[in-house]
Amino acid sequence: MAKVIIAIHGLRNKPPKNLLLEWGRKSILEGIAYLGSEVKLPKMELAYWADILHGQPLSPDEKDTKSPYFIDEYYVPSRKIKKVESHIIRQRLLLFLKKIIYRIFLKKDFSLRFPKIPKKFIHNNFSELEVYFNENCETNEKACKRRDEINSRLISLLEKYKNDEIFLVAHSMGSIIAFDVLSFLAPDIRINTFVTMGAPLGAPFVLSRIARLNKSKLQEHIKLQTPEAVSKHWYNFADIKDSIAIDYKLSDEFKANKKGVKVQDFLVLNTYQINGKPNHHKSFGYLRTPEFINVLIDFINEK
């Protein structure tokens, strides 16, 4: 069986598909070289959906820094890959905050206590999420069509490689899309390894939505779990300073699926920075972390 890496990107407009894929590939190769491994990367595909919401991609030729098509965060190799520091106090503080936030915003059945607050937060900060989370298709048919189109980009890639061993890497909002697709839209497709990085899956409004979809689909008690489509591993990588992946420990919320696959959380150090400014959420930084490279090499070497 052939092996394939399928990636799905996150929020905001992106460079053209081929360039983004190339930069992702370079990041992975950089991580592999750092570990001194000589594995050959299998075929890599990208579920690209930025064009559905933004039309025109960011342009590498755009020099005007104020232009909406200017690329301010392109791929740059890391100066140094360092071992992740433990940040024990920060870790405990985040887990404590998570408990408080869940207590304030989530009821026991995972429904939201104050639905207007996250709605306003999403509206003000994440227009893509607002389109994707729209559930009222009668009043906003356009948003629903766009959401279906985004999902179908990933589904068609997964269908194309359904006879191969798939390593699915989802970054940021891509992890919400991937989770939806694997759990509710194409649960029959088999994924060998599911990787989420910088994933906001633990945010109350995301958890609440997953629980609601789960309930309507199964018509039974709510259970947050690894999608049944994942057959061997689900790894979740988060940088403790990543402001999107505030809940770095998804294993607290998501149980194992019927095959016993449970999410394994790992704290990593995302070393991405551009012009001296770090971005602990950037996909290129996650893709070269030694921890991610470790699990990718395991997948490539698996017989």
Place this chain on the structure above:
Amino acid sequence: MKNSVEILSPGPNCWKTKKIIKSIERFFEENSIEAEFRVINTIDDFVKYRTWILPTIIINNEIVARGYRPSNNKILSSIKK
């Protein structure tokens, strides 16, 4: 035939390492599998296995899991019969 179980670990006091060893030992006992356990925490071995995820569980020189307890099926497929 004695199996070799090596655990690459940050140190002998790591609670996760202890928990994984205890669980695998119990599984081996229940299934009458002989094994020798060794906790490794030297940089040279981390470099040898190129691992950044600890603890890493190696059974008979094969990496079976990184950062978690491998499933019973995975263990069984790696042991010497």
